[in-house]
Amino acid sequence: MNDMRAVERDVDTNDLKITARGVDVFYGDTHAIKDVDVDIVDNTVTAFIGPSGCGKSTFLRCLNRMNDTIDVARVEGSIMLDGEDIYDPKVDPVQLRAKVGMVFQKPNPFPKSIYDNVAYGPRIHGLAKDKAALDEIVEKSLRRAALWDEAKDRLDQPGTGLSGGQQQRLCIARAVATNPEVLLMDEPCSALDPIATAQIEELIDELRSRYSVVIVTHSMQQAARVSQKTAFFHLGELVEFGETGHIFTNPSDPRTESYITGRIG
Amino acid sequence: MPLLWILVIVLCLGVAGYVLGRQRAMASAGGDRRILHSLPSYYGANVSIFTIVPALLVLTIWLFVQPVVIERQVTSMITDTAIEDAGSRGLVMTDVRRVAEGLEVAIEQGALTSEEAQNIRTEFTNVRSRLGEVGVALGGEVTPEVLDAAQRYRELNRIGNQMMTIVVLILAALGLGYAYARTHQEFRARNTVEYAILTILVLASTIAILTTVGIVLSMLFETFNFFQLYPAQDFFFGTEWAPTFESDASELGLLPLLWGTMYVSVIALLVAVPIGLFAAIYMAEYASARVRSFAKPLIEILAGIPTIVYGLFALITVGPLLRDYFAEPLGLGTSSSSVMTAGIVMGIMLIPFVSSLSDDIINAVPQSLRDGSFGLGATHSETVKQVILPAALPGIVGAILLAASRAIGETMIVVLGAGAAARLDLNPFEAMTTVTVKIVGQLTGDTDFSSPEALVAFALGLTLFVITLGLNVMALYIVRRYREQYE
Structure with a gap:
């Protein structure tokens, strides 16, 4: 576990982006998330770790109200984005998701060209006033996702024809293109090989300068490498939340220690 | 013994x-x-x-x-x-x-x-x-x-x-x-038995294929006989359909019949495709599990109604309705049998074909694509229009082409709904007829199988077969070519 010291632990700002208080999630009768409080700081990578089924993905999906698409899911408590409750009836979940982008576990490019994949969000939200502006957004997004050099000559080819790692970066470009403030990543590297994983991790660190990134991961090494803050979930509860270095070197809860040393999980 | x-x-x-x-x-x-x-x-x-x-x-x-x-x-x-x-x-x-x-x-x-x-x-x-x-x-x-x-x-x-x-x-x-x-x-008795079972399976599929070949061949021979008695160009390009069993003056032009077939089929598809597709989208994307569990079988009941019953519906309900409220007020005709009647009723018959197949195909689009689109802040209908339908399009086109070949081969609805008069006309409220109806017409009653008037049925049948075969091949090609584009 030496690599956990590889990243500097500075948190650049202390502006709170998202504050969650007393969040409970129910799937039908199942109590999936129990009374979770989390603060997501701007321009920071926050990692959610924990064993399978501990609710970290569920909680992530609360942050952009993706759970709304599941009929039986019910969310209680308050989640504030920039001081505004995202579960307020005034808030349009569709608009919210443009502000809180999401990258999924499996790369899921649309069966369209690379260009159309990236232009999808801007087109829907009317972010570009003409074709030139759209071109610019697409280029900028692909550059941010470190895919421009590989994709610039084949923008009209289907996104499904890229390799797995490229597809995932395309999905990141697609999310970045809507100009989000927060990027949620649900195990973005679990379907990728080590080289592609390293590229994505590097990318996540760069994305931190513009967005606050929340990443769910199964790999503790990955959490240690890319994040500044780590939250450990276990059986639907938030066990421990704090500086990544602190969690990994000096956990205060015995369950956290058991998990990072491999005794539960 | x-x-x-x-x-x-x-x-x-x-x-x-x-x-x-x-x-x-x-x-x-x-x-x-x-x-x-x-x-x-x-x-x-x-x-x-x-x-x-x-x-x-x-x-x-x-x-x-x-x-x-x-x-x-x-x-x-x-x-x-x-x-x-x-x-x-x-x-x-x-x-x-x-x-x-x-x-x-x-x-x-x-x-x-x-x-x-x-x-x-x-x-x-x-x-x-x-x-x-x-x-x-x-x-x-x-x-x-x-x-x-x-x-x-x-x-x-x-x-x-x-x-x-x-x-x-x-x-x-x-x-x-x-x-x-x-x-x-x-x-190794097990291997021998395995081989015997394989043989049975091969035989079964061979019989299916050979039957098709046999049907085509029998049609081909009779068609050949027909073309010996009647010039092929007059059949394919003739614009007059007037068989007379007495003299040699029969006009057996395919075009009016083909026109009727196409006209009725197009109207049927214009009815069936939007309704079927929208129903499928509602069923697959919006309907809750409870609505779906009773609405889907209800739609599929339509597919189980015998076509002759649809024909009766056309004859006694839709036909007079169209005549009294559309054709006569608009001065377009006084016939209750019309291309419109048959087309609309046939369209209703085809709704479940389109909706059921499309529903399955839309359901096969991976959930991850929906999530991806929702995650970018797209609404449900934007997701359907821009992601799901393009992904499902090849399958939907296949479903439509299959419905089209059903429409082309349909007989009873046309007999009762559109009449039996062969005519080249644009007016949809005019009675017309289709290839299938004329095949039945030429072969019922006393027929002499050496006269061109009877043999023409086989040429008509073969023409239909070729058209629907073409449509089916096209449907299969499209489905296969673009399937698994998302995977």
Whole structure:
């Protein structure tokens, strides 16, 4: 576990982006998330770790109200984005998701060209006033996702024809293109090989300068490498939340220690 | 021996073989089934297969070949003068077969002993009246020549049947013996049975393919006959459909019928595709599980209604409705049978075809694509329009083309809804007719199968077949070409 010291632990700002208080999630009768409080700081990578089924993905999906698409899911408590409750009836979940982008576990490019994949969000939200502006957004997004050099000559080819790692970066470009403030990543590297994983991790660190990134991961090494803050979930509860270095070197809860040393999980 | 008995005996041998084979296998392993290469039942099945299959195969072939061989033998006995008297060789042979069968029937009923039947002579007995007594009517007096041929026919048949019985039973016994002898603990009975099953499966698919080929060939031959009597260019490019059975002045142009078919089908698809597709989108994307569980079967009930019932609906409801509220007020016609009537009702019939297939296809689009789109802040309908439909499009096009080939082949709705008048017209409230209706029309009632008026039905049928085949091939191609684009 030496690599956990590889990243500097500075948190650049202390502006709170998202504050969650007393969040409970129910799937039908199942109590999936129990009374979770989390603060997501701007321009920071926050990692959610924990064993399978501990609710970290569920909680992530609360942050952009993706759970709304599941009929039986019910969310209680308050989640504030920039001081505004995202579960307020005034808030349009569709608009919210443009502000809180999401990258999924499996790369899921649309069966369209690379260009159309990236232009999808801007087109829907009317972010570009003409074709030139759209071109610019697409280029900028692909550059941010470190895919421009590989994709610039084949923008009209289907996104499904890229390799797995490229597809995932395309999905990141697609999310970045809507100009989000927060990027949620649900195990973005679990379907990728080590080289592609390293590229994505590097990318996540760069994305931190513009967005606050929340990443769910199964790999503790990955959490240690890319994040500044780590939250450990276990059986639907938030066990421990704090500086990544602190969690990994000096956990205060015995369950956290058991998990990072491999005794539960 | 009657055929039924041969079959029963062979099957009994097969069952016996099963039991024996099983026993022998178990015995060879000293009663321990773990030593056997295959399960005991495989050894039994193996013996059964060797007993039954070759015997029945020979039996089947024999049943086909024997009549042909006998026919050829007997035909050579008929002199040319007899043929000239009767008109043709075929008619004489029909008489021969009738007399031979009649004698058999007479023996069976006890009107003649088999000896009497053998020695019966036209000089002493009126064969025709004797056979008439047992219910076998003959067209004319039986000549000595025909009687001789009939006796020969009976004789050959008797010998043939005897030989068949012997050969088949010996073959069954041999098969049983051979397989039984081979049954041993190391014999790979399982593989043999596997091979037999494979053969059955191959045969089944071959029959399906051969049937298609057979249908096409029969259509092709009749169509060929038709084109010998009627010029092909007049058929394909003629704009007049006016068959007259009396003279040679029939006009048998395909175009008015094809136009009617296309017109009705297009209207049907204009009705079915939007409604079916929207219903599918609602069912697959928006409907809750509860709504879906009762609405989907309800839509599919439409597919179970017989087309003749749709035809009645067109005739008594939709037709008059369209005439009274649209055609007459607009001055477009006074006919209750119209292209519009048939098209709309056919469209209703096709809704479940489009919706059910499209529903399955939309459901097959991975959830991850929906999540991706929602995650970017797209609404549900934007997601459907921009992600799901493009991903499902190949399948949906396939569904539409399948519906189209149904529409083209539909008959009853057109008969009752659109009428039977062949016409090249643009007015959708005018009665028109389609290819299928005319096929029925040309072949019902008294038809002379050597006249172009009847044979044209086959040319029409082949044309339809080619069109729907083309559509199906196109549908398959599209579905296959673009399937799994998302995966």
